Amino acid sequence: MTSIPMEYYLVLSGFMFSVGIVGVLIRRNAIVVFMSIELMLNSANLTLVTFSSYLGNVTGQVFVFFVMTVAAAEAAVGLAIIIAIFRNKLTVDIDKINIFKW
Amino acid sequence: MYQNSTEIFQMMPFIIIGAGILLSIAVEMSIKKSELILPWFSILIFAVSAVISIAGIQQESVLFGGMIAAGGKAAIFNFIFNVGAALVVLNSVDYIKKYGTYYGEYYILVQSSVLGMMMMSGAKDIIMIFMGLELMSICFYVLAGINRKKFSANEASMKYFLLGAFATGFVIYGIALIYGTSATTKIDDIISGFNRLITNPLFVAGFIFLLIGFSFKIAAFPFHMWVPDVYQGSATTVTGLMSTTGKTAAFSVFIIILAAIFSTHSINKFTPYFAAIASLSMLYGSIVAISQDNVKRMLAYSSIAHAGYMAIGLAAGNISSESGIIFYLAAYTFMNIGAFGIVSIIEGENDTQLGISSYAGLGNRNPVLAAFMALFMFALAGIPPLAGFFGKYYVFIGAIEGGLTWLAVIGVISSVISVYFYLRVVVYMYFREPQEEIKIYSDNLSLSAVVVSGLLVIIFGLFPDTLLNLITSALIR
Amino acid sequence: MNLELILFIVLALIAAVSAVMVITQSHPVMSAIFLILNFFALAGLYLLLNAQFIAVVQVIVYAGAIMVLFLFVLMLLNTSSEFKVLTDKKFIKFFALLISAFVFVQLAYLIFFTKPSNAVKGNLNVSSQIGTIQNIGKELYTNYIIPFEAAGFLLLAATIGALILAKKKFE
Numbered sequence: 001m002t003s004i005p006m007e008y009y010l011v012l013s014g015f016m017f018s019v020g021i022v023g024v025l026i027r028r029n030a031i032v033v034f035m036s037i038e039l040m041l042n043s044a045n046l047t048l049v050t051f052s053s054y055l056g057n058v059t060g061q062v063f064v065f066f067v068m069t070v071a072a073a074e075a076a077v078g079l080a081i082i083i084a085i086f087r088n089k090l091t092v093d094i095d096k097i098n099i100f101k102w
Numbered sequence: 103m104y105q106n107s108t109e110i111f112q113m114m115p116f117i118i119i120g121a122g123i124l125l126s127i128a129v130e131m132s133i134k135k136s137e138l139i140l141p142w143f144s145i146l147i148f149a150v151s152a153v154i155s156i157a158g159i160q161q162e163s164v165l166f167g168g169m170i171a172a173g174g175k176a177a178i179f180n181f182i183f184n185v186g187a188a189l190v191v192l193n194s195v196d197y198i199k200k201y202g203t204y205y206g207e208y209y210i211l212v213q214s215s216v217l218g219m220m221m222m223s224g225a226k227d228i229i230m231i232f233m234g235l236e237l238m239s240i241c242f243y244v245l246a247g248i249n250r251k252k253f254s255a256n257e258a259s260m261k262y263f264l265l266g267a268f269a270t271g272f273v274i275y276g277i278a279l280i281y282g283t284s285a286t287t288k289i290d291d292i293i294s295g296f297n298r299l300i301t302n303p304l305f306v307a308g309f310i311f312l313l314i315g316f317s318f319k320i321a322a323f324p325f326h327m328w329v330p331d332v333y334q335g336s337a338t339t340v341t342g343l344m345s346t347t348g349k350t351a352a353f354s355v356f357i358i359i360l361a362a363i364f365s366t367h368s369i370n371k372f373t374p375y376f377a378a379i380a381s382l383s384m385l386y387g388s389i390v391a392i393s394q395d396n397v398k399r400m401l402a403y404s405s406i407a408h409a410g411y412m413a414i415g416l417a418a419g420n421i422s423s424e425s426g427i428i429f430y431l432a433a434y435t436f437m438n439i440g441a442f443g444i445v446s447i448i449e450g451e452n453d454t455q456l457g458i459s460s461y462a463g464l465g466n467r468n469p470v471l472a473a474f475m476a477l478f479m480f481a482l483a484g485i486p487p488l489a490g491f492f493g494k495y496y497v498f499i500g501a502i503e504g505g506l507t508w509l510a511v512i513g514v515i516s517s518v519i520s521v522y523f524y525l526r527v528v529v530y531m532y533f534r535e536p537q538e539e540i541k542i543y544s545d546n547l548s549l550s551a552v553v554v555s556g557l558l559v560i561i562f563g564l565f566p567d568t569l570l571n572l573i574t575s576a577l578i579r
Numbered sequence: 580m581n582l583e584l585i586l587f588i589v590l591a592l593i594a595a596v597s598a599v600m601v602i603t604q605s606h607p608v609m610s611a612i613f614l615i616l617n618f619f620a621l622a623g624l625y626l627l628l629n630a631q632f633i634a635v636v637q638v639i640v641y642a643g644a645i646m647v648l649f650l651f652v653l654m655l656l657n658t659s660s661e662f663k664v665l666t667d668k669k670f671i672k673f674f675a676l677l678i679s680a681f682v683f684v685q686l687a688y689l690i691f692f693t694k695p696s697n698a699v700k701g702n703l704n705v706s707s708q709i710g711t712i713q714n715i716g717k718e719l720y721t722n723y724i725i726p727f728e729a730a731g732f733l734l735l736a737a738t739i740g741a742l743i744l745a746k747k748k749f750e
Contacts, residue, residue, distance in 0.1 A: 016598045017275055019679070022602060022679045040275065044274035045278075045621070045637075048278045051281055055285050056709060063232075065636065066233060070236045072644065072737075082260065123735070210736075214732060
């Protein structure tokens with residue numbers, strides 16, 4: 001790991017983070033939007049692990065563990081919300097379920 | 103580790119609420135008539151926890167192996183969360199019956215969200231901020247959609263969830279960069295090295311990501327798009343909870359992570375950011391609220407404007423603006439919970455009677471409700487001598503001390519604009535004849551919650567200096 | 580070119596390309612599968628970074644549990660290929676690309692400009708030790724026991740919440 005500069009990992013994670021932002025903003029399907037959010041969380045995890053191992057400090061990896069817990073909890077709640085909305089309207093298209101103005 | 107009894111005493115609120123959640127689950131599982139027990143049990147634990155928190159205000163101590171602080175400003179925040187949540191629960195008992203859907207889980211989720219808020223307001227480690235934020239947010243996502251048969255609630259819940267999770271992404275990425283540049287997640291270490299770290303652009307970038315993430319949670323202007331729909335679609339009592347205690351919790355995080363700016367004389371590099379979101383939120387919230395006929399939606403826009411007033415204090419970043427923000431948060435919490443309490447009493451089945459026309463003639467039909475609604479509207483508009491006025495006053499004073507007079511001027515202008523839509527409700531109540539038949543359900547529990555918040559608003563307005571001194575003394579220590 | 584760098588380049592390319600595929604595929608199931616591929620690539624990168632425990636958890640929890648949940652919901656909802664993938668609002672599309680390009684350029688610039696690696700004294704011996712299950716478990720149960728308890732409450736609240744929202748009949 002000494003041969004690879006730390007910056008490479010950070011730029012990769014920055015790239016994934018930006019892709020996640022685009023996905024959240026442009027996709028219509030709620031589930032795909034949620035997947036883009038998972039992409040953002042993962043890019044943050046990559047940053048944390050990179051810093052953690054280059055700094056020789058365990059806190060970053062512990063934090064990644066908590067982020068994964070939170071991601072699991074969010075996935076459970078988010079998919080339950082999507083199921084609830086699908087029961088009422090049979091769609092997961094964000095643009096179609098706007099009964100209020102955005 | 104826990105030698106002295108003060109620390110055990112100050113640990114009690116966390117233990118009480120944590121144990122309360124587990125006990126509530128047991129009660130909900132085993133007892134059929136749990137709706138007779140759970141609300142009162144929740145109110146009991148909130149009340150005990152509030153009293154213990156505020157009793158420990160004079161002594162600040164760090165608990166749980168350096169993870170959570172209690173006493174000092176955390177005591178004030180915990181008091182706000184617990185009293186606010188207790189009032190919301192009191193308000194919910196009859197409201198939930200009116201909706202025809204009773205879930206005991208409602209109270210369990212309210213308790214969990216309060217536990218999350220308490221973790222945030224006392225956090226000594228960024229990990230605690232993050233876990234508390236998520237515990238609170240996940241409970242709110244579910245509470246927003248708890249009336250799952252109603253489509254507007256589903257939609258509110260989904261919007262809140264998607265944008266909240268998006269904000270979480272920003273928060274985590276920001277924390278990752280802060281951790282990478284400071285090699286620690288301990289807030290005290292970050293604060294003591296703040297002057298050195300702030301010269302590192304990557305640290306500043308991480309900090310800005312963190313601030314953007316929390317700007318979603320306080321509902322400030324460019325990040326406000328979820329607010330009107332979520333506040334309108336959720337059950338009114340839930341809206342009362344998330345618009346007040348949720349916002350307070352997010353602001354407590356701002357105060358914790360910016361402590362270096364507030365306490366020492368570090369240069370506030372984030373002034374432009376906060377000044378921008380503050381001025382835009384104030385003007386946007388006040389101007390758009392004028393055109394709203396739905397009272398819940400109007401209060402949602404007013405909540406955006408209030409986030410702007412509080413953000414003025416963050417832009418100023420000195421000790422008087424800090425105590426001003428805390429005073430404002432306390433005042434705002436009780437006046438908004440009161441206002442939403444009245445909206446929940448007036449509200450009929452299936453989202454009816456939410457328009458401003460339903461308030462016409464309320465002054466004759468139900469003078470008590472009308473008087474309290476007028477009180478909350480005046481307080482929100484910032485008319486002296488009520489709590490809302492002093493909240494704004496202290497924040498503006500802080501801004502002027504911090505050399506941001508122009509921001510205070512914008513604040514005053516937008517307060518003047520906001521008087522229009524708050525007074526509109528009062529005018530409807532006293533000077534308009536009702537157009538339609540309005541049936542108001544008698545709801546003594548909600549009314550008592552409204553009365554309590556009304557009394558608190560009046561007390562805050564009568565003794566502002568005493569309270570401000572109390573807050574300032576808790577901050578300086 | 581040593582093996583490590585080659586491995587990094589391959590995994591990073593897989594991660595980057597699959598990330599782009601997630602947001603461009605028209606069928607949600609394809610998006611999910613590319614997301615799983617992305618997670619596997621990340622797990623490989625974690626191994627390169629000497630974070631063995633996180634790499635394993637990444638595969639088990641993320642690629643395993645969470646993505647299976649996603650795929651289950653996709654199957655349950657029976658969504659077919661979307662007619663219109665992207666949002667209708669042109670302004671938002673433009674704005675999204677602009678803002679994320681800005682974020683990326685800014686981050687990349689900051690990362691190469693500030694050279695965070697200069698501040699870091701990479702100690703290989705230390706870093707190969709910290710990522711073990713033993714070490715992380717010790718940290719979790721000593722210094723980070725309170726966040727760990729909080730995670731318990733979080734999962735409890737999430738379970739209750741998911742149940743109340745998605746359960747079919749509720750008495």
